[in-house]
Amino acid sequence: MRLILAVALALIAGSVGAETRVPQSRAEISMSFAPLVREAAPAVVNIYARRVVEARRSPFADDPFFGEFFRNFTQAQPRVQNSLGSGVILSDDGIVVSNYHVIGQATDIRVVLNDRREYSASVLLSDEQSDLAILQLDGASDMPHLQLRDSDTVEVGELTLAIGNPFGVGQTVSSGIVSGLARSGLATGNMRGYFIQTDAPINPGNSGGALIDVQGRLIGINTSILTRSGGSNGIGFAIPASLVEQFMAQARAGNDRFLRPWSGFRGQAVDADLSDSLGLALPGGVVISDLHDASPFAEVGLEIGDVILAVDSRPVNTPAEMVYRMSVRGIGARITVDYIRDGSPVEARVTLIAPPEEPAREETVLGRGALLEGLRLARLNPALRDELGLDEGAEGVIVLDPGAVGARVGLRAGDILLSVGRYVIERPGDAARILRQATGRVALQVQRGNRRLALRFRV
Structure with a gap:
């Protein structure tokens, strides 16, 4: 009887204010999402x-013999x-x-x-x-817009709507629930991200669209699906609105590139096997496996082997979660870090900093007449690693641009130059000097991802 009365009251309320009201109760929502869609779409x-x-x-474009036969087919249009x-x-x-x-x-x-x-x-x-x-x-004013919601207030089981333009058919709305939080084992862009999971159907074209709650607030930006067929299987992922808010703040501040706080350490998730070896009662957290001397975490006393459990009382269980927690706070923020050392809980306050430009990049371009003319090299440091999206442990001299000649011998942007002949390369100037003196056969050792390659050519 109470349910019937609630539905009747909702029907009356809907007939009176259907043009402007957002559904406020489960009974209203069960009847229609239309008022909510009219407000958010x-x-x-x-x-x-x-x-x-x-x-x-x-x-065959650069082949001295076959290039003549394929001349008309080698022009890159x-x-x-x-x-x-x-x-x-x-x-x-x-x-x-x-x-x-x-x-x-x-x-x-x-x-x-x-x-x-x-x-x-x-x-x-x-x-x-x-x-x-x-x-x-360009030239926009008085635009309709959505309010951002703090992603940490989102709970599994909440009703959601996904709004976007799937397959180019026009604006489409699909409904579902929040089916998971803190999903960090999936790739987006060129790194592993941190997502809200939903079963609201998301398809190609929905990318960049809105995932909203029943108050019409933005809780995430739809970005990807987990699928084997290319269609939606009800497992979609959205980038949390709290990270979007930090992006918007940096754009307002004039940044053209997103600046992440620098942790200065590498870590790994603590699974059941690792928790036993560390003497932890339960698996969880991120154990520090490598720590830079200039890290803000090292500055306040954290050490290799410490297990970070939470940032600002929010649990972190993967390196991606750690990056997310730092990113939403931003450079200059002061965070509280809870960690375990030798079985005892410890708390520290860490001020987040930008990746430092130390050591200097020493960017070098090989000039006219050089063996690999146009080759552009730089010494890796934390700031450059962040710009290029490289792992914290990447060290050495990196190829920023192989130049036309370098590309022909097999070099690629992103390669780390390890040696020229028998000479180990530690700084860009070393490579420039040795390549100026090279004669005969030249062998380059490079690191490309997880592979070590030898590139050989004749001067």
């Missing part, structure tokens, strides 16, 4: 991005590549968030609103590692 946009890319060159996705308006002056993979390297971005208004947009800040980008609509 205008802030979700369609994004059309265009980029110009070089066509793949023929493998630029081609236009289009992408389609979604975005969310965050402010009345037209700040929009979307995924990096939707707008990355785009030369032209067009944004279409729910009411069919169109705007061109420029990129304020983008980050491939987090797969997020902040855009500015």
Whole structure:
């Protein structure tokens, strides 16, 4: 009887204020999401991005013999590549968030609103590692926008709506629940991220769209699905709104690249086997396996072997969670770290800092007449590792640009140059000096990802 009365009252309320009211009770929600969608949908946009890319060159392009036969087939003609996705308006002056993979390297971005208004947009800040980008609509004002919700208040089981433009069919709404939190074992961009999981159907084109709660607040940006067939299997992932808020703040501050706080350590998740060896009652936390001397964590007394359990009372169980917790606080923030040392709980206050430029990069470009003319090298330091998305343990001299000659002998951007002949390379100047003196056959040793390669050529 109470349920019938609640439904009747909800029907009366819906008939009176259906145009403006957002559902406030489970009974109202069970009948219709329409009022909620009417309020939230205008802030979700369609994004059309265009980029110009070089066509793949023929493998015979630089061959002295076969190149003559394939001359007419080796011209790399630029081609236009289009992408389609979604975005969310965050402010009345037209700040929009979307995924990096939707707008990355785009030369032209067009944004279409729910009411069919169109705007061109420029990129304020983008980050491939987090797969997020902040855009500015040109000449926009009085835009509909969504309120951001603190992601730490989201709970498993909450009702959610996913709004986007799947398959380019037009704005579409799907419903579901929050089915998981702190998902960090999945790749986005070029690193492993930290996600909210939902069973609301998400399909290609939904990328960059909104995941909202029953109050119409943004809880995440839809970014990927887990699928074997290419279709939605009810396992979708969204980037938490708290990270989006930090991106927006940095864009407002004038940053064109997202700056993450630097931990200065490498760590690994504590599983059951590792917890036994560390003498922990339960698996959990992140154990410090390597620690830089300039790390802010080392400065307050943390050591290799310490197990970090929480940041600001929020548990961290993977390195990705640690990166997320630091990122949402931002550079200059002071965080509380709870950790275990020799079985005893310890607490420390850590001030988050930007990756330092120490040692100096010593960027070097081999000039005209050099053996590998145009080769651009730099010495790795924390700031450069962060820019390139490299592991904290990456050291040495990195190839920033192989140049035309270096590319022909097999060098690639991102290679770490280990040696030239029998000479170990420790600084960019070493490589420049040795290559100027090289004669005859030259052998380069490089580290490419997890592989060590030997590149040989004749001067």
